[in-house]
Every structure is written in structure tokens, then in C-alpha cells.
Amino acid sequence: MLIDLSTLISDNSKTCTVDTEIEAKTFDINGFKYPYEDGKVNILFKCEDGKLKIIGQIKATIIMLCDRCLSDVKKQFDIAYNNEIDMNETGLQTGADEEYPFIEDKQFCTEQFVYNEILTRLPMKVLCKEDCKGLCPKCGKNLNDGSCNCERAEIDPRMSKFQDVFNQFKEV
Ligand SMILES: [Zn+2]
Numbered sequence: 001m002l003i004d005l006s007t008l009i010s011d012n013s014k015t016c017t018v019d020t021e022i023e024a025k026t027f028d029i030n031g032f033k034y035p036y037e038d039g040k041v042n043i044l045f046k047c048e049d050g051k052l053k054i055i056g057q058i059k060a061t062i063i064m065l066c067d068r069c070l071s072d073v074k075k076q077f078d079i080a081y082n083n084e085i086d087m088n089e090t091g092l093q094t095g096a097d098e099e100y101p102f103i104e105d106k107q108f109c110t111e112q113f114v115y116n117e118i119l120t121r122l123p124m125k126v127l128c129k130e131d132c133k134g135l136c137p138k139c140g141k142n143l144n145d146g147s148c149n150c151e152r153a154e155i156d157p158r159m160s161k162f163q164d165v166f167n168q169f170k171e172v
């Protein structure tokens with residue numbers, strides 16, 4: 001949703017509120033499309049002496065994937081945003097400001113705002129649970145559901161070195 005802030009900026013000390021659902025169906029990153037289960041955004045704008053106050057709240061649930069076993073993980077975002085932007089700075093008027101990519105030519109894009117704020121709070125690692133066992137690299141079975149019959153030769157690298165030396169010794 002695009003919100004035209006030009007009237008708000010020219011008429012000093014007025015406020016404007018926006019209460020809307022997130023329009024995007026998916027949160028797209030690195031070629032992945034994570035579906036939104038729900039998403040709401042609520043923003044209060046206030047402009048005084050060329051300073052735009054933005055008080056926003058984003059509540060969203062995104063269905064992501066566990067990094068280890070690839071099962072669905074619901075990530076909840078409850079973001080409180082509070083900022084004051086000096087609209088007299090020329091960069092903002094033309095949309096050249098990197099810090100506020102959601103404002104361009106006095107137009108505020110709620111979708112860009114939501115994307116930007118969730119992006120900065122995206123967890124580094126997504127796990128279904130702390131001790132997720134992941135998938136078997138051989139058969140792909142989810143090891144949280146029980147072990148598989150694949151042989152897992154986990155040789156300690158120090159031991160294998162030892163073995164090499166031992167084998168060499170035997171050859172002599
Ligand atoms: Zn997992």
C-alpha cells in the first residue's frame with residue numbers, strides 16, 4: 001500500500017494512521033518464498049517542522065524451513081518501530097536514502113517497510129528445535145522421527161591419520 005505523505009508533510013502537526021494487512025503472500029529472500037501465515041501492519045505518522053515521526057507495529061507469522069531437517073517452522077515477528085526522519089534532507093525526497101527505502105517522493109510504501117524491518121530481524125539460523133537431528137545425508141530420512149539403517153562411518157580425523165601411519169608401517 002502506498003501512502004501519500006505530501007499533505008501530511010505540508011500541513012504541519014497533522015497525524016495519519018494506517019491499519020492494514022500485509023499484501024505480500026510470501027517473504028522472498030535468496031530465491032526462497034516463505035509464505036506469510038498472517039501479517040498486519042499498523043502505523044501512525046506525524047509531521048512537525050519537517051520531521052516525520054513514524055510509529056509502527058508489525059505483527060507477522062512466516063512459515064520458514066528448519067535449516068537442518070527442512071520441516072516447517074513458524075516464525076513470529078512482533079516489531080515495534082519508532083523513528084523520526086528529517087524530511088528536509090534532500091535524499092529522502094528523491095528516494096535516494098538507503099536507510100529508508102520505503103519512502104520515495106513523499107510516498108510511503110507499507111510493503112517495502114514491512115519487508116525491510118523483517119529482513120533486519122531475520123534469524124541467522126532457523127531450527128525446529130535446538131537439538132534437531134537433521135536429515136540422513138544418505139537416505140534423506142528425518143532423523144527426528146527415528147534413526148535409519150544407513151551406515152554412518154564417522155571416523156575421527158585424528159584416528160584416520162593414525163590408521164594411515166599404521167598401514168604404512170605394515171607395508172614396510
Ligand atoms: Zn529441524
Ligand SMILES: [Zn+2]
Pocket residue numbers: 136137138139140141148149150
Ligand atoms: Zn539414512
